[in-house]
Amino acid sequence: MDRIVVQGNGPLSGEIAISGAKNACLALMPATLLSEEPLTLTNAPRLSDIRTMTTLLESLGAEISTMQDGKVLAMSSHAAENHVADYDIVRKMRASNLVLGPLLARHGHAVVSLPGGCAIGARPMDIHIDALEQMGAEIELRDGYLHATTKGGLKGAEIPLRFASVGATENIVMAATLAKGTTVLSNAAREPEIVDLVECLRRMGAQIEGEGTDTITIQGVDRLSGATHPVVADRIETGTFMLAPAIAGGEVELIGGRINLLGAFCEKLDACEIDVTETEKGLRVKRRNGRVGAVDVVTEIFPGFPTDLQAQMMALLCTADGVSVLEEKIFENRFMHAPELIRMGAQIDVQGGIATVTGVERLRGAPVMATDLRASVSLILAALAAEGETVINRVYHLDRGYERVEEKLGAVGAKIERVSDND
Numbered sequence: 001m002d003r004i005v006v007q008g009n010g011p012l013s014g015e016i017a018i019s020g021a022k023n024a025c026l027a028l029m030p031a032t033l034l035s036e037e038p039l040t041l042t043n044a045p046r047l048s049d050i051r052t053m054t055t056l057l058e059s060l061g062a063e064i065s066t067m068q069d070g071k072v073l074a075m076s077s078h079a080a081e082n083h084v085a086d087y088d089i090v091r092k093m094r095a096s097n098l099v100l101g102p103l104l105a106r107h108g109h110a111v112v113s114l115p116g117g118c119a120i121g122a123r124p125m126d127i128h129i130d131a132l133e134q135m136g137a138e139i140e141l142r143d144g145y146l147h148a149t150t151k152g153g154l155k156g157a158e159i160p161l162r163f164a165s166v167g168a169t170e171n172i173v174m175a176a177t178l179a180k181g182t183t184v185l186s187n188a189a190r191e192p193e194i195v196d197l198v199e200c201l202r203r204m205g206a207q208i209e210g211e212g213t214d215t216i217t218i219q220g221v222d223r224l225s226g227a228t229h230p231v232v233a234d235r236i237e238t239g240t241f242m243l244a245p246a247i248a249g250g251e252v253e254l255i256g257g258r259i260n261l262l263g264a265f266c267e268k269l270d271a272c273e274i275d276v277t278e279t280e281k282g283l284r285v286k287r288r289n290g291r292v293g294a295v296d297v298v299t300e301i302f303p304g305f306p307t308d309l310q311a312q313m314m315a316l317l318c319t320a321d322g323v324s325v326l327e328e329k330i331f332e333n334r335f336m337h338a339p340e341l342i343r344m345g346a347q348i349d350v351q352g353g354i355a356t357v358t359g360v361e362r363l364r365g366a367p368v369m370a371t372d373l374r375a376s377v378s379l380i381l382a383a384l385a386a387e388g389e390t391v392i393n394r395v396y397h398l399d400r401g402y403e404r405v406e407e408k409l410g411a412v413g414a415k416i417e418r419v420s421d422n423d
């Protein structure tokens, strides 16, 4: 199993290219099931989660070829006749549940294993199920699988979500594109990845309005066509790499990074004395001077502070001048990076969903273990400015969501390498 080894060193400088968004791509790929014609995604990130979704869609009968070293995914579902999403694939990644809506829309029935994914909380599927039932689906759980059927196809409905779930919004929007009549989804999630999905569905001929607001209206159509769609830039990867010069010092330009997708995050960086400026090619980040300031953070649904940047922000605040309070409101059990950061000398007190971080002058390198995707990258960030060497074990979590992290950080001057047990 690979490890990442980081020697804490000085300021970073240079450019990092931002990849396409993992979470957008994972929602866009199942959209291929909605059409008999080819769907091609460009700017796809090269990640193990994308390979898992590829395997899942292929198991359903889709044909997928990758081009340009994996950055282009050419998908065709004209022969996709299987409607069973198997446990052995689905358990690897929660986003596998995004095939449920498209399979139901296409076949009128679907059998999808309940998913696994990062160990960051219970992550049930009740919101997805309730909404599909309101569209006329009958769904029951048997042997760990959701068995869903419809009599005469899905029907449009007025659906208020009890919580603005990202995955449920994506599933319902996709299902509703081919339903009979109009679906009005209220308290919908507003994340940029949903806007990207809707833009792609519209290119395929779907009739959708209101994406990016809390009410999305979908007028069902008889069929969708093929399309080519570029995956939006990854705002979470952008935010993660913004924190590298914030922690290690220096100045880094993130090519393709979009400030407008990171408003709440940028406000917090500003409060910590970190400058973010928009450039022609993306954005530039620089620590103003001296130690960063402490700041309180509450994770919220978009446009609030993203839960997927909470662990990385905690890594920054470990060396801030003062006490910061981080409240996690989206997932329970999402502070598993805290004990690892403590092993590096951080002072963190976790009580339920609240972590109090008392900044120390400097962290010290240590062997640590990655417990989930965002936790693993937070340990790399912390290691960039820590004294000595940090070895991050179990990096397969990292490979799910960060493309070539050691190359990207190495290119701006970080001393970072991947060590394989076979080396």
Ligand code: UD1
Pocket: 022, 023, 024, 026, 094, 095, 121, 122, 123, 124, 125, 126, 127, 128, 129, 163, 164, 165, 166, 167, 168, 193, 307, 308, 330, 331, 332
């Ligand atoms: C997506 C993202 C993930 C991000 C999360 C929140 C993808 C592939 N993943 O995950 O990186 O952290 O949004 O921004 O896009 N919930 C229920 N019942 C449901 C569905 C969700 O109770 O039926 C709860 C979950 O347990 C969780 C919260 O709602 O506490 C948020 O989940 P949701 O927005 O659905 O996140 P995902 O789509 O799984």
